[in-house]
Amino acid sequence: MSQGCRRRGWGVSAERYSGFVFDPGELAEDVELDVARRREILFVDANLSTFTHWQLLDLPWNAPAEAARAAYLEKVKIFHPDRYSGKRLGSYRSRLERVFRKLTEARDTLGDEARRAEYARRTAAPEEFARIEARKLEDERRSEERRARLGRTNPLVAKAGRVRELVKRGKQAFEDGSFAQAATDLQMALSLDPRNAEITSLLADARRKAAALRAADHYDHGVSAEVLGRPQKALACFKAALEADPGNLRAGAAAVRVALELGDVAEARARAETVVRANPSAAVAHEALAIVLEAEGQKKEARRELERAVDLDPRLDSAKERLKKLRWSFLG
Amino acid sequence: MSDHEPVVGIDLGTTNSVVATVRDGVPRVIPNRAGQLLTPSIVAVAKNGKRLVGALAKRQAITNAEGTVYAAKRLIGRRWGSKEIEDARRVLPYALVPGPEGIDVRVQLGGRTLSIPEVSAMVLAELKADAEAWFGRPVRKAVVTVPAYFNDGQRQSTKDAGLIAGLEVMRIINEPTSAALAYGFGKAIEKKVVVFDLGGGTFDISILDIGRSVYDVVAVGGDTYLGGEDFDRRVMDWLTFTFAKENGGIDLRQDKMALQRLKDSSEKAKCELSGAQAASIHLPFLVGGADGKGALHLDKQLAREKLEELTKDLVDRCIAVTERTLKDAGVRPNQVGEVILVGGMTRMPRVQRAVRDFFGKEPCKGVHPDEVVALGAAIQAHALGAPQGKGEEVLLLDVTPQNLGLMVVGGYFATVIPKNTTVPTSQTHLFTTVQDDQTQVRIAVLQGESERAIDNELLGEFILDGIRPARRGEVSIEVTFDISADGIVGVSARDADTGLEQSITVTATSGLTEEELRRILDEQRDDLLERKQGEREFGERRERALAVVREIEELVPAVQGALERTRFGKDAIQKAESVLARVRAAVAAQDSAALGVEEESLDRTLQLFKGLAATGRPPGR
Numbered sequence: 010m011s012q013g014c015r016r017r018g019w020g021v022s023a024e025r026y027s028g029f030v031f032d033p034g035e036l037a038e039d040v041e042l043d044v045a046r047r048r049e050i051l052f053v054d055a056n057l058s059t060f061t062h063w064q065l066l067d068l069p070w071n072a073p074a075e076a077a078r079a080a081y082l083e084k085v086k087i088f089h090p091d092r093y094s095g096k097r098l099g100s101y102r103s104r105l106e107r108v109f110r111k112l113t114e115a116r117d118t119l120g121d122e123a124r125r126a127e128y129a130r131r132t133a134a135p136e137e138f139a140r141i142e143a144r145k146l147e148d149e150r151r152s153e154e155r156r157a158r159l160g161r162t163n164p165l166v167a168k169a170g171r172v173r174e175l176v177k178r179g180k181q182a183f184e185d186g187s188f189a190q191a192a193t194d195l196q197m198a199l200s201l202d203p204r205n206a207e208i209t210s211l212l213a214d215a216r217r218k219a220a221a222l223r224a225a226d227h228y229d230h231g232v233s234a235e236v237l238g239r240p241q242k243a244l245a246c247f248k249a250a251l252e253a254d255p256g257n258l259r260a261g262a263a264a265v266r267v268a269l270e271l272g273d274v275a276e277a278r279a280r281a282e283t284v285v286r287a288n289p290s291a292a293v294a295h296e297a298l299a300i301v302l303e304a305e306g307q308k309k310e311a312r313r314e315l316e317r318a319v320d321l322d323p324r325l326d327s328a329k330e331r332l333k334k335l336r337w338s339f340l341g
Numbered sequence: 342m343s344d345h346e347p348v349v350g351i352d353l354g355t356t357n358s359v360v361a362t363v364r365d366g367v368p369r370v371i372p373n374r375a376g377q378l379l380t381p382s383i384v385a386v387a388k389n390g391k392r393l394v395g396a397l398a399k400r401q402a403i404t405n406a407e408g409t410v411y412a413a414k415r416l417i418g419r420r421w422g423s424k425e426i427e428d429a430r431r432v433l434p435y436a437l438v439p440g441p442e443g444i445d446v447r448v449q450l451g452g453r454t455l456s457i458p459e460v461s462a463m464v465l466a467e468l469k470a471d472a473e474a475w476f477g478r479p480v481r482k483a484v485v486t487v488p489a490y491f492n493d494g495q496r497q498s499t500k501d502a503g504l505i506a507g508l509e510v511m512r513i514i515n516e517p518t519s520a521a522l523a524y525g526f527g528k529a530i531e532k533k534v535v536v537f538d539l540g541g542g543t544f545d546i547s548i549l550d551i552g553r554s555v556y557d558v559v560a561v562g563g564d565t566y567l568g569g570e571d572f573d574r575r576v577m578d579w580l581t582f583t584f585a586k587e588n589g590g591i592d593l594r595q596d597k598m599a600l601q602r603l604k605d606s607s608e609k610a611k612c613e614l615s616g617a618q619a620a621s622i623h624l625p626f627l628v629g630g631a632d633g634k635g636a637l638h639l640d641k642q643l644a645r646e647k648l649e650e651l652t653k654d655l656v657d658r659c660i661a662v663t664e665r666t667l668k669d670a671g672v673r674p675n676q677v678g679e680v681i682l683v684g685g686m687t688r689m690p691r692v693q694r695a696v697r698d699f700f701g702k703e704p705c706k707g708v709h710p711d712e713v714v715a716l717g718a719a720i721q722a723h724a725l726g727a728p729q730g731k732g733e734e735v736l737l738l739d740v741t742p743q744n745l746g747l748m749v750v751g752g753y754f755a756t757v758i759p760k761n762t763t764v765p766t767s768q769t770h771l772f773t774t775v776q777d778d779q780t781q782v783r784i785a786v787l788q789g790e791s792e793r794a795i796d797n798e799l800l801g802e803f804i805l806d807g808i809r810p811a812r813r814g815e816v817s818i819e820v821t822f823d824i825s826a827d828g829i830v831g832v833s834a835r836d837a838d839t840g841l842e843q844s845i846t847v848t849a850t851s852g853l854t855e856e857e858l859r860r861i862l863d864e865q866r867d868d869l870l871e872r873k874q875g876e877r878e879f880g881e882r883r884e885r886a887l888a889v890v891r892e893i894e895e896l897v898p899a900v901q902g903a904l905e906r907t908r909f910g911k912d913a914i915q916k917a918e919s920v921l922a923r924v925r926a927a928v929a930a931q932d933s934a935a936l937g938v939e940e941e942s943l944d945r946t947l948q949l950f951k952g953l954a955a956t957g958r959p960p961g962r
Contacts, residue, residue, distance in 0.1 A: 082553045089736055090765070091826065094511070094725040106765060113738075113763045 026052055041096040049087065054104040061132045062115035070137065071129045077119035084112050172202045179211065188219035224254030231263060240267050244276070251280065255287035258294060265297040269304055277301045292322030299331065308335060348482045348726035349472050350718025352516070353461060353499065355414040355542030355568065356685075358382045359715035360468040362476075363723035368526060368716040373471040379711060380471070384463045385409040386451025389934075394467040397930075403605070406434040406597045410448050412570065413460040415542050417502070418495030420799075421446050425566060432574070434597050445853070456853055458498045459861060462505035469506055483508045484722035486714050488543040489515035490563035490742050492788045493800045493830040500827065501853050505861055511725050513827040516540070517547035518558055518739055519717030520683040524708050525551055526720055526735075532678030533559075535667075537696055537704070538714075539659060540684035542568040546663050548670045548677075557738045560761045562666030567658055569608075569686040575651040576607035580622065580641060588637055591628060599628045603639075614645045615688040649691045656695050663699060669761060680704040683713055738763050741824050748785040748794040757822050760790070767823035771837060778810040782818065786832065803832050805843050818843055879933035886924050886936055889943050893921065893950055900953040917946045 029052055036047055053065070063070050066080040086092065088108045098105070119125045133141060159166045179194035195212040202208065231246030244267045250260035261284030268277035281298040288294045299314035315332040318325055349371070352359045357379040361370045370378045375396060385398035386408050393401065402409040412433070419425050421439040426446055430437050436449040440456065447454045465485070472480045485508075487499050496513050503510035517536035524534070531552045538545040545563040549556055580603055581593045593599045606622050613620040624639040649656075667674060680696060682704045687693065696704050724734040741764050746756040757768050772782055782805040789797025808816055817837035824830055834843035853861070904910035920942045927935040 078550075079552070082555045082557070085555060085738065086553075086736060089738070091725060091736060106767075110766060113766070 029055070035100070038099050038101070039097070040099045040101050042093065042098070042101060046087070047101070050101055050104050050108070053088070053108050057107060057111050062119050062128065063132075065111060065115050066119075070132070070134075072119075074120055074122055074125055077125070078116065081112060081116040081120075085109065088112060168201060172198050172205070172208075175201070176208060176211070179215065183211070183215055183218070186222075188215050188222055191215040192219050220253045221257070224250040224257040224260060226250075227253060228257065228260045228263070231260070231267075235263075235267065240271055243267050244271065244273075248280070251283060255283055258284065258288055258291055261287075262293055262297050265301060269301065274301065274304055278305065290321060292318040292325045292328065294318075295321065296325065296328045296331070299328070303331075303335070311335060345726065346482065347472070347476045347478065347480050348484070348511070348719075348722040349468075349480055350484045350486070350519070350715050350720070350722045351465065351468055352486050352519070352715035352718060353414065353465065353502075354382055354714075355412050355540060355570070356382060357541070357711065358464055358468055359712055360472050361712070361715040361719035362472070363719050368523065368719045368723075370712050370715060371472050371475045373468070374474050380464070380468060381411075382414065382461075382464050383409060383411045384413070384450070384460050386453075390451060391932075392451070392463070394463050403598060403601045406601045407436070408451060410435050410450055410460050412542060413448075413457050413464075415566075416446050416448075417457045417461060418492070418498035419446055419457075420444055420494075428566070434601065456857070456861070458502040458853060459505055461499065461502035462865075465502055465506035465508060469508055481507070481509055482511050482722065482726055484512045484514055484718045484725065485510050486514055486516045486519045486718045488538075488540075488563060488565060489517050489545045489547055489561040490543065490565050491515075491828070492743060492798050493828070494798065496828050498853070500829070501858060504858065505865055507865070510827075511722060513829070514718060514721055514737065515545070515547065515558070515561065515739055515742075515828075516714045517545045517561070517683065518549065518556065518737060519715075519721065520681055520708065520713045521547070521549050521551065521556055522717035522720045522735060522737065523713045524679075524681050524705070524717075525554075525556065526716075533672060533676055534679045534681060535663075535677050535700070536681045536683055537659075537663065537687065538563075538683040539686035539692060540568050541686075542566075542570055544568060544659055544662065546659075546666045548666065548672055554734070555736045555738060558740045558763075559672065560666050560670035561740060561742045562662050562669065563742070564658065564662055567655065567662075569611075569684070571655055572611055572648075572652050572686065572689075573604060573607045575655070576611055576643065576648065577603050579643075579647075579651055580607065580639065583641065584627075584639055591637070593628060596628050602627065610643050611648060612685075612688070614643065614648050615690060617645070619644045645690070652691070656691055659692070660695050660699055663696075674700045677702075681708060681713075682706065683708070683710050685710060737826075739826065739828070740764060741766070741828055743788045743798075744790055745786070745788050745800075745822060745824065745830060746797075748787060752794050754787060754789070754792055754794045754797055758824060762824075764824045764828060765826050767821055769819055769821045772805075772818045772820055773814050774808065774811070774816045775813055777813050779813065779816075780808045780810065781806055782808065784820065784832075786822070786830065788830075800830055803834075805834050808843070809836070809839070875933060879931060879936065882933060882936045882940070883928055886928065886940065886943060889947050890921055890924060893917065893943075893947055896947075896950040896954050900950050903953050913949065917950070920946055 026048060031048060031051060035051055036044070038047075040047070042050070053060075057065075061070065062077070063072055066072075066077055066084060068076055068080055072080075088105050090098075090102060090105045090109065093101075093105070117124075118128050130138065130141060156166075156170060159170075161167070175194050175198035179191045179198060182188070182191035182194060192212060192215040195208055195215055199205065199208045199212055227246050227250035231243045231250065234240075234246055235243035244264060247260045247264035247267060250257055251264060254260075261280060264280040265277050265284070268274075268280060278301045281294075281301045284291075284294040285298050295314045295318035299311045299318065302308075302311035302314060312332065312335050315328050315335065318328040319332060322328075347362060349360050349362045350368075352361075358381075359370055359379055360373075361368060363369075372378055373380050373395065377396065380395040381399040383395065383398040383402065385393045385401060385405060387393055387401060388405065388408070398409060399411075402411070412429075415429055416426065416437070421443060426437065438447050438449060438454060439445075440447050445456065447456055448460060449455075450460075465483075469480055469483075483503065485499060485503055487496055491499070500510045500513060517538045520536050520538060521534055524536075532550075534549045534551055536545070536547045536549070538547070543563065543565050544567040545561065547561045548559045550559050551557070577600075584593055585591055593603060602624055606624055610620040610622050620643050622639065622641045622643060626636040627639045628637050667677075677700055680700050680702065682693065682696065687696075687704075687710055693704060720735060721737060724736070740761045741758060742760060744754075744756045744760045745758040746754050747770070749755045757770060758766060772784070774782070784803045784805070785794070786800045786803060787794055787797040788800055791797050803820075805818055805820075808818065818834050819837045820832065820834045822830065822832055835841060836843055901914070904913055907913075920939060924936065924939050924943060927939060
């Protein structure tokens with residue numbers, strides 16, 4: 010690499026500076042530097058903002074860290090202001106300092122393997138970028154293969170591989186919205202690796218989501234049964250929805266309503282209480298309970314529930330309306 | 342090569358200082374005028390008002406503890422009221438007082454109040470004079486070393502000291518870096534090197550990456566309050582404690598002279614224990630008895646194990662700092678190619694063992710711990726002072742030892758330039774006004790490693806004046822902080838929109854103000870003239886006296902016989918001998934006044950001898 014450096018060093022100026030126009034004024038400044046050095050300093054200083062770190066160090070793109078460090082040591086010998094101690098430098102002093110700072114920045118970036126890789130990605134030409142990405146994919150595929158090979162020979166690794174596979178599948182299912190499938194996969198993974206906290210929490214999530222989905226399904230069935238004039242069937246559906254997901258408000262409210270319509274006050278009361286327990290801070294839940302209580306003739310309790318509902322959600326107009334009526338009936 | 346102006350490197354140490362140069366391509370220490378390589382960093386004003394520096398000052402320290410200043414390096418660039426100064430005041434026998442602004446520290450010496458840079462300047466001036474005597478020509482340029490962990494204020498003050506001593510300080514370099522330079526001189530080294538520098542007052546650790554004669558400092562760390570003197574103090578405390586126990590609670594610390602003797606013998610015992618397993622401390626007539634009875638003596642044996650036990654935590658602290666610094670640099674102990682020991686304290690076997698255990702390798706002993714720093718400084722001075730060569734000169738890339746930053750809202754510290762950044766470097770920050778028509782911005786610049794501003798060293802407050810009146814937030818001021826290759830901080834500012842330079846006033850720095858520096862330099866010139874005159878006078882007197890001495894000595898064989906026959910002969914010979922002895926002593930001590938006193942008796946003796954030689958009888962008889 011040091012040979013490459015010399016070849017493209019500042020000695021071969023004709024090629025290096027081709028296309029660069031020197032300002033005669035700057036070149037003629039009264040300083041104690043020979044012309045070759047002036048040209049090199051002016052050239053590099055002018056290109057500081059466009060050069061990549063590697064260009065600054067006269068290295069090919071993505072050259073390794075050791076090469077960058079070696080090139081830095083050579084470059085600072087040209088650009089460190091101490092090299093010209095006691096000499097008249099004029100405007101060249103600040104140029105040297107600027108270049109030196111930039112060289113140091115290059116060294117700091119390229120000397121660290123992680124930062125160098127990151128910098129390489131940022132400065133890569135499109136085809137280089139594609140190559141890096143391809144290599145990354147290739148690396149991933151290889152390590153996958155390696156794991157599979159290990160899995161075939163080592164039972165422990167095989168188990169770990171199985172767990173990994175199940176979790177991966179479970180996560181995929183979760184993302185696709187098949188929560189029941191995800192829960193099944195994760196349940197199996199957990200049975201292989203019972204103390205895995207990540208799987209435990211993933212499984213809980215999947216189960217919750219699966220239940221909610223089932224509840225929504227039952228609710229939809231219930232709604233269509235009601236529309237088709239089969240309130241008994243509808244009530245059963247809503248109850249099933251509540252069983253799957255006690256927090257499903259819509260199903261709760263619908264169950265209460267249908268039960269009351271069917272004249273089954275006890276059933277309505279039981280559903281309303283379930284809903285309030287599952288959603289103590291949902292205004293609608295309290296409203297539903299109030300409706301049941303009113304139907305049972307317990308006006309005082311009904312009024313309390315309505316007040317709580319309005320308290321929780323002041324914009325719940327149906328509850329306000331009902332409350333107003335209840336108050337009137339008291340007066341009357 | 343000898344046509345060029347001579348340049349020197351100076352290791353301005355806490356206890357000893359050394360001056361060196363590169364001659365004929367070889368770095369070498371310049372001996373002082375007494376022929377010693379080390380000059381004690383001690384300044385004194387003797388009872389007769391004479392100013393003494395170096396060995397002469399050290400010799401009279403016991404009898405003149407209050408008039409002797411040592412370890413000034415521990416005080417340089419420090420603020421009055423800082424922890425370091427408070428600690429120093431408790432242990433130092435000389436008086437410290439606050440400076441005129443109540444910010445910096447002054448010492449009282451011989452009826453004068455001196456700033457610390459003035460004290461250090463006396464040592465530097467002595468070394469400069471030694472170098473001039475050696476070169477036989479004036480020396481004006483020097484590289485001076487400081488501990489790597491010195492902050493801006495301490496570096497600036499050291500530079501001021503050079504200025505006061507009449508030296509152009511070409512560069513302040515870090516002692517460990519300097520040691521590495523001397524270690525690598527003339528070798529083709531390509532490896533990581535750690536310099537473990539435990540000196541008289543400070544501990545420094547530096548990690549360098551050396552290659553192609555570029556010395557690239559990767560990281561530095563240290564403790565400015567950990568050094569040989571702390572080891573001495575442990576021995577002293579042990580001695581005073583056991584002495585009090587054995588002698589009914591007599592506290593030796595109350596007696597400044599006893600304390601000075603204890604300090605000297607503690608240091609001596611510690612040094613002896615680097616070679617021997619036990620050292621005896623014998624101090625006769627140390628202090629008067631409790632109830633007017635006879636004087637008490639101190640007689641103790643100190644075993645090496647006891648010393649190691651007394652100082653175990655100090656060694657542990659060194660290793661802890663080393664470990665942290667390596668971690669900062671991302672270097673593992675086994676990646677280090679060489680460990681260089683610097684500073685007298687590294688002669689202690691326990692310290693060497695701790696280093697060996699930590700790095701898993703034998704530390705390099707090929708360098709002389711007392712001289713290596715000065716030699717490195719000389720190499721750097723040569724590289725900076727000699728004209729551009731073939732690119733074979735060494736190049737030093739040093740780093741800033743501490744975070745440089747600002748105080749921000751809430752008393753927090755915002756880092757602008759992080760520690761271990763290669764210098765020279767600079768960083769620009771944008772400030773905006775927070776009030777309508779605000780004309781001033783105050784910026785507190787600090788150095789340190791704490792998140793809280795108050796725990797860091799305040800370098801100075803910068804006030805940006807004369808900001809153009811505008812709505813708040815409309816004026817942006819670009820403030821550039823730079824750190825020079827010396828590690829000294831500079832601040833400049835300009836209006837980001839108009840590009841106009843903004844004026845900056847610096848308040849509250851720990852060093853000398855411009856004005857004071859000028860006044861000191863003026864005084865120094867007068868002093869120098871006086872001293873030059875004194876030196877000339879002494880030189881003339883010495884020449885005269887020595888000529889007379891020679892004449893008398895030549896006459897001795899001729900007159901001896903004649904004298905012995907006379908009644909007063911024996912007496913006269915004795916008198917003559919004692920006159921000659923006094924003259925020689927005065928010449929050796931460079932005591933011009935004493936020499937003047939002896940001139941008359943010297944002349945009388947000569948006349949007597951001449952008369953005897955001419956007539957065989959005393960003249961006039």
